[in-house]
Amino acid sequence: MKPSKVAYRPVGLALGALSGLVAGTLFKKAWKMLDPNNDAPDATDEDRSWKEVLIAAALQGAIFASVKAAVDRAGATATRRVTGKWPS
Numbered sequence: 001m002k003p004s005k006v007a008y009r010p011v012g013l014a015l016g017a018l019s020g021l022v023a024g025t026l027f028k029k030a031w032k033m034l035d036p037n038n039d040a041p042d043a044t045d046e047d048r049s050w051k052e053v054l055i056a057a058a059l060q061g062a063i064f065a066s067v068k069a070a071v072d073r074a075g076a077t078a079t080r081r082v083t084g085k086w087p088s
Contacts, residue, residue, distance in 0.1 A: 008079045008087035012072070019071035023064040030059060 031040040040056045041048035080086045 002085070002088070008075065011075050011079060012087075015071045015075045016068070019067045020064075022071070023067040026067065027060045027063045030063065031056065034059075 027040065034055075040060070041053045043053055043057070045053065076087050
């Protein structure tokens with residue numbers, strides 16, 4: 001295994017956990033802007049409409065994917081600065 005990949009592995013795991021926490025917080029704040037009176041619906045929430053559940057899922061997915069991509073990219077860039085190689 002390449003040294004840059006070995007160096008990136010613990011960084012990637014830590015950043016993955018951090019990105020999940022950040023994305024969860026951002027999603028909750030975004031949902032409060034859309035519906036200040038209710039928490040985001042769960043897929044099995046009987047009292048919420050299909051439309052509302054699917055909008056929440058799409059928003060959550062977009063936020064999680066964007067945060068993960070940004071954090072992964074920042075981690076790879078930092079690894080290159082430290083090791084001189086891009087983790088591939």
